[in-house]
Amino acid sequence: MENNDSFNGMSKDTFRQAVVNTLERRLFYIPSFKIYGGVAGFYDYGPPGCAIKSNVLAFWRQHFVLEEDMLEVDCPCITPEVVFKASGHVDKFTDLMVKDEKTGTCFRADHLLENHCNDTLEKDLSISSEKAAELKHILSVVGDLSAEQLGAKIKEYGIVAPDTKNPLSDPYPFNLMFATSIGPTGMSSGYMRPETAQGIFANFKDLYYYNGNKLPFAAAQIGQAFRNEISPRQGLLRVREFTLAEIEHFVDPDDKSHPKYSEVSDLEFLMLTSVDQETPDKAAKRLCLGDAVSEGIVNNQTLAYFIGRVYLFLTRLGIDEKRLRFRQHRPKEIAHYAADCWDAEIDSSYGWIECVGIADRSAYDLRAHTDKSGVALVAQEKFAEPKEVEKLVITPNKKELGLAFKGDQKLVTESLEAMNGKEAMEMKATLESNGEVDFEVCKLQKMVTIKKNMLSISKDKKREHQNIYTLPSKAGSPSKAVNEQLNVFRFPPLVAPIKCTVFPLVQKEQYEEVAKRISRALTAVGISNKKDVTGTSIGKRYARTDELGVPFAVTVDSTTSVTIRERDSRDQIRVNVDEVATVVKDVSEGRTTWADILQRYPAHTSASADADE
Incomplete structure (x- = not known):
């Protein structure tokens, strides 16, 4: 099923060239700045390319953001250096590069090794089965090779610069982020983001509050990302600026x-x-x-x-x-x-x-940004009764680790802190009996020797009144929420970020099932909506959605018919459950007006609801 030797009866190279020629000729995409000779890794989308891209992103929003009830954000492309220091990108977002020792031309080391292996397998008819097996193994693990291992293979196979045939330097890391400065002095350093996820992590605390301080929830972002590729290739597959769609789903661990x-x-x-x-x-x-x-x-x-x-x-x-x-x-x-x-x-x-x-x-990113910023990025759940829980505590001795591992200290420390309970307690037992233990650091791709004085491992018992997700309890507690404001954004339905909210009047299973059914029907016709099952008073729930500018609110107070409330007039009508999606869609998209709707459906009044507001 994975036979990929031919495409429409053509070889890979022939098929690829035919596709590229058609795409460029019909202006799906073209090299950027072509009249000036172009710049590798940059492409412009023409009219049909823009249309396809727009349709794909629209479907992505429908399939993920709407159907999974995600929170969408849009963060800046330029990011302060401190953010990427915390996330590890400044130190680790690298590819291994080699240089033509005479011309200085740069190449990705793993690409040169891959090309050599593929070319030999495809073109050398006299290759032995043992050599073929070796090259196929190299291709399967090339992404795992260290700089030293890559350099050794390049020398072993006699790989040289592709065009000049000059010798190559030893591989060394090159950071793929575009550096920039923020402000006129140039003193504030930043980077063009290589991914959109860090903006989501940095906003976790506010998004968690927006979600009613409840897990799980997901945040999504579509935006431009930038990677200063060493040697862009493969058309649109490896470029220096591209659109990225990312999701971070936060869950109880x-x-x-x-x-x-x-x-x-x-x-x-x-x-x-x-x-x-x-x-x-x-x-x-x-x-x-x-x-x-x-x-x-x-x-x-x-x-x-x-x-x-x-x-x-x-x-x-x-x-x-x-x-x-x-x-x-x-x-x-x-x-x-x-x-x-x-x-x-x-x-x-x-x-x-x-x-x-x-x-x-896991909670790596939230923990890293908490440590760097000092702001606790945590989620909490209160227990009905206090519980006695065991907490694993791994405390590296950074001084001893630094003396032993020098530049590798950070990677060793991170690997030690990432151990699960079983691994940590097994290490503790070995350290107590032998005084040292061999420990594999995946990022270094080697074993290191950990000695007893390099860390302490223990399990502490504590009585807790609440469970703190995503981070250890030492991170602290978020502050109490302030009273919510009662401002109202009067967005027209066409541009409102959420078109409709759905509230079960009270927390009854049959009402919540109807609310889910209505939400699914709204999503199916492309209407963004949000369910609110917090159980607070209906007036407070109306106020919260009014502040967001949500034009319509559906209140489920029976299993057959519900009320629809319009934000600006606060008028309410009575509608059968199966008609809700059609009514909201028609008025949201301008097919009809709220005034017309008021004429077609019976009015609903509720003294209790008015008093509650």
Whole structure:
């Protein structure tokens, strides 16, 4: 099923060139600044390209933001340096580069090694089976190789600069972020963001409050990202400026179930596990997503749910499921803070290309920004009764680690702090019996020796009145919410960020089911909406949505008919449940007016609701 040797009966190169020629000739995209010779890694979209891009993003919003009730944000492209210091991008967002020792031309070291392996496999008819197996193994692990390992392979295979055939330098890291300065003095350093996620993490506290201080919730962002690629190639697949759509889903780390998991658990598609990748040439196999979770292949339901949703998104866009696979990151490839990570890859004329990454990132980013900013990015849940809980406490001795590991201290420390309870207690036992223990640091791709004086590991028992998600309890508590203002934004329905809110009048299961049904019907016709099941008074819920500028509010007070309230007039009408979506859509999109609606449906009055407001 993964045979990718031909495309429409043509070789990869022939097919790719035919597609590129057509796309450029019909102005889907063209090299930017072409009249000046162009700049590698930059492209302009023409009219048909813009239309396709717009349609894809509209479907992405519908499929993820609306249907999953996500919170969308839009953050600046220019980001202060301190943000990327905290996230680790300043130190770690690098690729390994080599230079032509005579001309100074730069190349990505892993690309040169990949090209050599592929060319040898495709063109050397006399290659032995042992050599072929070796090259295929190199291709499968090239992303895991250190600078020293890459340099050794380049020398071993006699790889030189592609055009000049000059010798190459040893590989060294090159940071892919575009540096800039903020303000006229040039003293405030910043970077063009290489991803949109850090803006979401930095806004976690406000988004959590906006969501009623409840988990789980997801935040989404579409925007431009910038990566100063060493040697851009592969057309639009590796460019220096591109549009990125990202989601961060925040969940209770002790409960990673998902209420809609059953909607995707029966999906079957190609999956390439980390275990299967240990065998060269082993192809992906069709797996049922639910089986992958139950067998421990996929770490948890929430991660699996989004893998399933990504599969549905891509196939509905027209991606052939036979050329789509989900590849699990290998142990040496996966970030040290991640519990599990999968890439959605598409088989193209360039080979298997990653198009989506889905990872369980733990609380790494929130913890990093809390430590750097001093602002606690936490979520809390109050217990009905105080509980006695055991807390794992790992305290690295940074002085001793620094003396032992010098420049590698930070990576060693992060790996130690990322240990789970079982790993930590096993290390504690070995340290107490032997005085030292061998410990693998994935990012360094080597074992190091940890001695007893380099850290302390303990479990403390505490009585807690609330559970603090995403961060250790030492992070503290968020301050109490201030009284909400009663300002009203009077956005026209056409541009209102949320068109409609849906409230069960009281917290009864039958009302909440009707509210979900109405919300699904609104989403199905493209109307952004938000459910509010907080149980506070209806007047306070009206006030909160008025402040956001939401033009319509649906109150569920029976299982057959509901009320629709218009924000500006506060007039209410009575509508059958099955008609709500049509009424809100027609007036939101200008097909009719609220005045016309008032003539067609019976008015609803509620003295209690007015008094509550």
